[in-house]
Amino acid sequence: xxxxxxxxxxxxxxxxxxxxxxxxxxxxxxxxxxxxxxxxxxxxxxxxxxxxxxxxxxxxxxxxxxxxxxxxxxxxxxxxxxxxxxxxxxxxxxxxxxxxxxxxxxxxxxxxxxxxxxxxxxxxxxxxxxxxxxxxxxxxxxxxxxxxxxxxxxxxxxxxxxxxxxxxxxxxxxxxxxxxxxxxxxxxxxxxxxxxxxxxxxxxxxxxxxxxxxxxxxxxxxxxxxxxxxxxxxxxxxxxxxxxxxxxxxxxxxxxxxxxxxxxxxxxxxxxxxxxxxxxxxxxxxxxxxxxxxxxxxxxxxxxxxxxxxxxxxxxxxxxxxxxxx
Amino acid sequence: xxxxxxxxxxxxxxxxxxxxxxxxxxxxxxxxxxxxxxxxxxxxxxxxxxxxxxxxxxx
Numbered sequence: 001x002x003x004x005x006x007x008x009x010x011x012x013x014x015x016x017x018x019x020x021x022x023x024x025x026x027x028x029x030x031x032x033x034x035x036x037x038x039x040x041x042x043x044x045x046x047x048x049x050x051x052x053x054x055x056x057x058x059x060x061x062x063x064x065x066x067x068x069x070x071x072x073x074x075x076x077x078x079x080x081x082x083x084x085x086x087x088x089x090x091x092x093x094x095x096x097x098x099x100x101x102x103x104x105x106x107x108x109x110x111x112x113x114x115x116x117x118x119x120x121x122x123x124x125x126x127x128x129x130x131x132x133x134x135x136x137x138x139x140x141x142x143x144x145x146x147x148x149x150x151x152x153x154x155x156x157x158x159x160x161x162x163x164x165x166x167x168x169x170x171x172x173x174x175x176x177x178x179x180x181x182x183x184x185x186x187x188x189x190x191x192x193x194x195x196x197x198x199x200x201x202x203x204x205x206x207x208x209x210x211x212x213x214x215x216x217x218x219x220x221x222x223x224x225x226x227x228x229x230x231x232x233x234x235x236x237x238x239x240x241x242x243x244x245x246x247x248x249x250x251x252x253x254x255x256x257x258x259x260x261x262x263x264x265x266x267x268x269x270x271x272x273x274x275x276x277x278x279x280x281x282x283x284x285x286x287x288x289x290x291x292x293x294x295x296x297x298x299x300x301x302x303x304x305x306x307x308x309x310x311x312x313x314x315x316x317x318x319x320x321x322x323x324x325x326x
Numbered sequence: 327x328x329x330x331x332x333x334x335x336x337x338x339x340x341x342x343x344x345x346x347x348x349x350x351x352x353x354x355x356x357x358x359x360x361x362x363x364x365x366x367x368x369x370x371x372x373x374x375x376x377x378x379x380x381x382x383x384x385x
Binding site for chain 2: 269295296314315318319320323
């Protein structure tokens, strides 16, 4: 199809109402009729411009005589064309309507996957500062964080400071530990100085290992850390003996499995956890600090758990100067 | 083989009552080696329930 364009007083006037279908490399030409201003000009060039994904792109094509082949355009609804020549200012653009072809809004599966990957990278590179994010306070807080959305790209490394406070408060990620394992991402709390309410009211079934060595840095300990959390399993808590536990496991009625490493040096309560396994109970007992000569601390279990303790376990607990409560 | 006689002091709350030292609450208490029975006193179950309520923090 040949599109006729008149150049009058540096304006491109498109004759008729031609429509270009996107995606055609050789289907269209344009023939220009120039006014007397262009009689003595040198070689002329047509500039074609269109919007592609929000950016205006262009292609220059030299005229052959007064005719030029229109380059293929994609995913646009308007093509602008103007002409310029050495020694003469360019024309104002003329406009030609375009319609998208079958090729415009479709993509191959690999193109689709590439697009998905690009979108994923764009979000997580920013949200995690290309892996350099220092603090995750409230980073995944709230019911909007679900399995579908929680897909961190980089390791969650919590540095010194208020970095873990309320991190997963109220989130609806069904299994944080499993999600991280599948993604190949680790949660590193070794330097974290604040873990208050970190998993408060979260709906996760399993919580990954937490190194609480620095959790007392800001004087809060594991306060409300698992308050009303629905977790069945806490993989491991690595605890220093000066760590304090205020309402740490309050409302943890589903808690079955917990493993300790380090030393429990202050009163701790599992009063709301009737499902603690024998192994979990023993792990607690094994890591109680020997408080002989010091002020007694209390170890509180749910009545169901306490009623299953053996005489030997009770003797071990009390011999370390811990008062057993249930 | 070693043989030891271990003495553990056990406190049991009266019916309808709960034992507390002001921080921990329970029906059955096994005192730590250096803890004292005087540190614990009885309150009603209703009082204990009220005192153990923990308000949820606001985000």
